[in-house]
Amino acid sequence: MTRTWQVARALMVAGLLETVRRKEVYVLLILSALLTGGAAAFRVFGVQGLEIFVKDVAFTAVGIMTTILTVFIAARQIPDELQRRTIYPLMARPITRGQLLIGKWATATLTAAVAFLTLTLANTLLLASLGITLKPIFVQYVLLKLLGIGWLCAFVIALSVYLTPPATITLSLILAFGSGAFGRLLLMAHWEHDLSVLWLNLLYGILPHYDYFDMSKKVVFDWDLAPWGVLGAMAGYAVLSGTAWLFIGWLRFRKQTL
Amino acid sequence: MHPIVVRELVVEYRRWFKPPVRAVDGLSFEVCAGEIVGFLGVNGAGKTSTIKTLMGFQPPTAGEVRLFGLSATDARARRLVGFLPETALYSPYLTPYETLRLYGELHGLSGRPLRAQIEALLEAVNLADRMHTLNKHLSKGMLQRVGIAQALLGDPKLLILDEVSSGLDPIGKRELRDLLATQRQRGTTIFFSSHELAEVASICDRILIIHKGRLIAQHTLDELAGRVASLEDYFIRTVMAGYDILEQEAAA
Numbered sequence A: 001m002t003r004t005w006q007v008a009r010a011l012m013v014a015g016l017l018e019t020v021r022r023k024e025v026y027v028l029l030i031l032s033a034l035l036t037g038g039a040a041a042f043r044v045f046g047v048q049g050l051e052i053f054v055k056d057v058a059f060t061a062v063g064i065m066t067t068i069l070t071v072f073i074a075a076r077q078i079p080d081e082l083q084r085r086t087i088y089p090l091m092a093r094p095i096t097r098g099q100l101l102i103g104k105w106a107t108a109t110l111t112a113a114v115a116f117l118t119l120t121l122a123n124t125l126l127l128a129s130l131g132i133t134l135k136p137i138f139v140q141y142v143l144l145k146l147l148g149i150g151w152l153c154a155f156v157i158a159l160s161v162y163l164t165p166p167a168t169i170t171l172s173l174i175l176a177f178g179s180g181a182f183g184r185l186l187l188m189a190h191w192e193h194d195l196s197v198l199w200l201n202l203l204y205g206i207l208p209h210y211d212y213f214d215m216s217k218k219v220v221f222d223w224d225l226a227p228w229g230v231l232g233a234m235a236g237y238a239v240l241s242g243t244a245w246l247f248i249g250w251l252r253f254r255k256q257t258l
Numbered sequence B: 001m002h003p004i005v006v007r008e009l010v011v012e013y014r015r016w017f018k019p020p021v022r023a024v025d026g027l028s029f030e031v032c033a034g035e036i037v038g039f040l041g042v043n044g045a046g047k048t049s050t051i052k053t054l055m056g057f058q059p060p061t062a063g064e065v066r067l068f069g070l071s072a073t074d075a076r077a078r079r080l081v082g083f084l085p086e087t088a089l090y091s092p093y094l095t096p097y098e099t100l101r102l103y104g105e106l107h108g109l110s111g112r113p114l115r116a117q118i119e120a121l122l123e124a125v126n127l128a129d130r131m132h133t134l135n136k137h138l139s140k141g142m143l144q145r146v147g148i149a150q151a152l153l154g155d156p157k158l159l160i161l162d163e164v165s166s167g168l169d170p171i172g173k174r175e176l177r178d179l180l181a182t183q184r185q186r187g188t189t190i191f192f193s194s195h196e197l198a199e200v201a202s203i204c205d206r207i208l209i210i211h212k213g214r215l216i217a218q219h220t221l222d223e224l225a226g227r228v229a230s231l232e233d234y235f236i237r238t239v240m241a242g243y244d245i246l247e248q249e250a251a252a
Helices: A002-021 A024-045 A051-075 A077-084 A087-091 A097-129 A137-160 A165-193 A197-206 A216-220 A228-253 B047-054 B075-080 B096-106 B111-124 B140-152 B170-185 B197-203 B231-241 B245-251
Strands: B004-015 B018-031 B036-040 B062-067 B081-084 B158-162 B189-193 B206-211 B214-220
Touching (some): A002 A097, A002 B096, A024 A051, A024 A097, A051 A137, A051 A165, A051 A216, A077 A087, A077 A097, A077 A137, A087 B096, A097 A137, A097 A228, A137 A165, A137 A216, A137 A228, A165 A197, B018 B047, B018 B062, B018 B214, B036 B047, B036 B197, B047 B062, B047 B158, B062 B075, B081 B140, B096 B111, B096 B140, B111 B140, B140 B170, B170 B189, B170 B197, B206 B231, B214 B245
Parallel strands (some): B036 B189, B158 B189
Antiparallel strands (some): B004 B018, B004 B062, B206 B214
């Protein structure tokens, strides 16, 4: 475990340096500036009576940007190393392919988490500048989103060892944004076409559920804190499901010709 | 314990709805401790596939590959190995110092000993003044030197070098020869593939010639001395014939 952590830490440091120097941070700054610019526009017209609408727009924007950034960051971790052939000196070290996969997942998760926290900070400052305050459930929203980022990175990295980068990105975005809709489609199939409860539960369980990790609507509508046990259950789902996805990725990656 | 043992190695590449391509076909050889062995063959002979299998990048289809007694697919086998790939590609967004720090940490090194080793190696490959320049601003030759430095990280007992001098200018080649000579003095085993036969002749103790995935000749340079006009001449005639011309002559 110590060795795996050592590998992950080395890859995370290098990954963060690369991300900053790739100038991807500029994308974040531009997105944050757009959020702030939006706030400035609202300030001109005032937001009285529009607080919920403003919050909804801001949290939806942060959610969409975070998902897109996470998918793009995670999808290139392994394929980039293979394409640049930098995988050779990496794997020439006494590390296992499993350790590399975990290290790459940790790198993607850390990078995407930093991006999300930056956007969230900009969003919070924006709302504060408009006099909109957030309830304590906001903390749970942040924690759940961070869990979701870790889960999504595991899912995308697993796909990336089976598919080409464009296919990984397309499929990941469809499943990330559509996961809630797929669940609703299954329910409709259950109600309208007599899909059995067994099939409903089975298919619903197999489907990746990124939608589970989004509490933004509850923040927008100022809900009270959710029971912490629910968050614990979500953490359990994230760990189990994320581990399963990484395991599926490892099954292919361990035998892959580099 | 031999640093490298290869037994009846077969490497095949599978293709959809087509018969697999056999890149290495029943290859067997050993490399003894302290030996410098040149691995020769024309393009497509199976050199890189063999080296990929040695490094665990490619699982063998059949046969056995061992490094210091451990299976090449076991990560621990690479603890004593330094590797320089054919094309020196390193992250363009890291500096040589950061590149070496990454590989050093992956090797299990850390702290002051790692820093000291990185500085000494960058000094040895004449990159001390560029250690904080991004790799994307370095020339191909300089990147190859970064590669040489990373291969020497962790004080390896076995160096595996694929197309060792590709991209190096004449000065770089001489520096590489000097470095390899230093490694030889330290007792490091070196296994390398190269098309530069003059260089092979100046460094190696022994050569292996591979053709169409099979080992067709292996000799020490002492055995060749006086029996062939030059290594180049011997290599070309052997590869053209598809068998060891010296054995053929001896049999005749």
